[in-house]
Amino acid sequence: MAHIGQHKFLSVFLVIALLMSIIPAWPTVSFAAPVVTAEVIGEKDVLIGRDNQPAGEIKLTEPDTATVAVDSTITVELLTNGVTFADAPVIETSTAGFDVESAEATLTSGNTMASWTVSDTSTAGDTTLTITGVVLDLDGTVDVGNINALIKIRDVTVEEETVTVARAFEPGTSSEALAVPKLLTNKNNQPAGDIHITEDLPGVLLSDPDKNLVKLEILTEGVAFSEATPTASTTGNLSLEDTVTVTSNRKSVTFYVAESTTETSGTIEVSGIHYDVADTTETTVSVEISDGGSGSGVTKETVVNATLAAPAVTAEVIGKKDVLIGRDNQPAGEIKLTEPETATIEAGKEISITIDKPGVSFAKSPTIETSTAGLDVESAEATLTSGNTTASWVVSEASTETGTSLTIKDIALNLASTATAGDIDVEIVIDSVAVEPDTVTIARAVFPGVSSGPPVVVAPGIITLPFPDVPASH
Numbered sequence: 001m002a003h004i005g006q007h008k009f010l011s012v013f014l015v016i017a018l019l020m021s022i023i024p025a026w027p028t029v030s031f032a033a034p035v036v037t038a039e040v041i042g043e044k045d046v047l048i049g050r051d052n053q054p055a056g057e058i059k060l061t062e063p064d065t066a067t068v069a070v071d072s073t074i075t076v077e078l079l080t081n082g083v084t085f086a087d088a089p090v091i092e093t094s095t096a097g098f099d100v101e102s103a104e105a106t107l108t109s110g111n112t113m114a115s116w117t118v119s120d121t122s123t124a125g126d127t128t129l130t131i132t133g134v135v136l137d138l139d140g141t142v143d144v145g146n147i148n149a150l151i152k153i154r155d156v157t158v159e160e161e162t163v164t165v166a167r168a169f170e171p172g173t174s175s176e177a178l179a180v181p182k183l184l185t186n187k188n189n190q191p192a193g194d195i196h197i198t199e200d201l202p203g204v205l206l207s208d209p210d211k212n213l214v215k216l217e218i219l220t221e222g223v224a225f226s227e228a229t230p231t232a233s234t235t236g237n238l239s240l241e242d243t244v245t246v247t248s249n250r251k252s253v254t255f256y257v258a259e260s261t262t263e264t265s266g267t268i269e270v271s272g273i274h275y276d277v278a279d280t281t282e283t284t285v286s287v288e289i290s291d292g293g294s295g296s297g298v299t300k301e302t303v304v305n306a307t308l309a310a311p312a313v314t315a316e317v318i319g320k321k322d323v324l325i326g327r328d329n330q331p332a333g334e335i336k337l338t339e340p341e342t343a344t345i346e347a348g349k350e351i352s353i354t355i356d357k358p359g360v361s362f363a364k365s366p367t368i369e370t371s372t373a374g375l376d377v378e379s380a381e382a383t384l385t386s387g388n389t390t391a392s393w394v395v396s397e398a399s400t401e402t403g404t405s406l407t408i409k410d411i412a413l414n415l416a417s418t419a420t421a422g423d424i425d426v427e428i429v430i431d432s433v434a435v436e437p438d439t440v441t442i443a444r445a446v447f448p449g450v451s452s453g454p455p456v457v458v459a460p461g462i463i464t465l466p467f468p469d470v471p472a473s474h
Contacts, residue, residue: 035159091116205257214296
């Protein structure tokens with residue numbers, strides 16, 4: 001009997017095995033937690049080292065009714081070091097029944113975590129809740145980049161549980177000079193380029209007392225703000241106080257922010273900048289823009305809003321002559337001097353011309369002929385010095401128009417027999433004023449009987465030269 005029982009058991013086992021081989025396998029069933037979707041609305045840019053800055057809102061959506069159960073906890077944790085909630089965020093729920101015990105979050109973990117407890121479940125699918133009033137404090141250690149938050153709901157999976165609610169930036173401004181005009185040394189009240197200071201982001205420039213300074217300081221030696229103080233206007237809702245501070249040496253001017261921007265970056269437009277320029281070897285005017293140590297948000301930068309050059313009077317020779325060695329009282333070319341700007345040559349300044357060729361001197365005092373634009377000298381006839389090799393005049397009145405000129409005429413030369421052939425140059429010097437070129441050729445010394453032009457061939461083997469006692473002119 002035992003033997004028969006064993007055979008029956010084996011038969012049943014084989015039948016079951018056969019059935020399992022021909023019947024398809026049952027599908028595997030898994031049970032996943034409900035999924036809530038998260039998205040950020042209105043991601044914001046925020047500034048490092050600033051407090052009370054709004055970030056984006058967080059919207060959570062249920063896929064089905066009552067996905068989030070009563071007594072479940074919703075938490076939002078800030079993951080970025082140095083960032084905390086400035087105030088408790090608030091949950092706004094839809095009207096489909098879903099609710100929390102308190103709309104205002106409970107803050108914990110050093111104000112880096114906000115949490116709510118669910119008090120009522122939803123009664124319809126696609127119910128939403130929105131976490132609003134997300135306002136952040138950022139200390140100075142925060143890195144530039146995304147500020148992320150982790151969203152957790154007990155017994156519920158959150159899709160995209162880590163979201164970016166804001167982007168952190170260093171507060172700063174960008175400064176530029178709108179023009180770089182050429183200014184002259186030893187001249188006052190000259191207009192320079194306007195300077196614009198623009199926020200990189202809204203709210204960069206603070207309006208807090210003692211933290212609202214915008215300072216412009218001239219770094220170039222020999223340059224100061226003129227008597228008229230620069231003015232400033234603003235764009236956007238940025239505004240400045242009426243007070244403007246100028247240091248006693250007129251090297252710096254400070255403006256004060258009265259109202260910060262909110263939605264749109266603002267610009268401070270500094271205009272009416274005029275400089276008094278002394279006798280300096282500097283070639284540019286550099287202006288440092290800073291916060292004056294106040295922490296107002298201004299990025300320290302240096303801009304150039306003018307170049308500097310000595311006033312250059314241009315010189316040219318009219319009618320250069322050939323003169324004979326060993327002869328006296330021979331006419332040379334005239335010299336025309338032209339100012340680049342009004343009053344380049346100021347009253348009291350000396351104009352001189354000096355012959356630098358040995359054996360050559362002035363036969364008499366040259367004279368100056370001035371235009372009718374105000375420029376004049378004490379005496380038209382020059383004073384001769386240094387063995388009659390230097391002729392000088394003193395300016396009695398400055399010009400009143402740009403491009404005024406004067407002409408040095410009646411230049412007559414004595415050439416000793418020791419003078420060498422070649423160009424006769426004179427050096428032109430004007431007190432505190434550059435001359436271009438400062439050395440000009442007024443004549444060329446030749447030996448009697450030598451022409452500056454080519455010889456004339458009148459017949460084969462016969463060459464004639466100009467009459468030796470008469471200098472050739474050009």
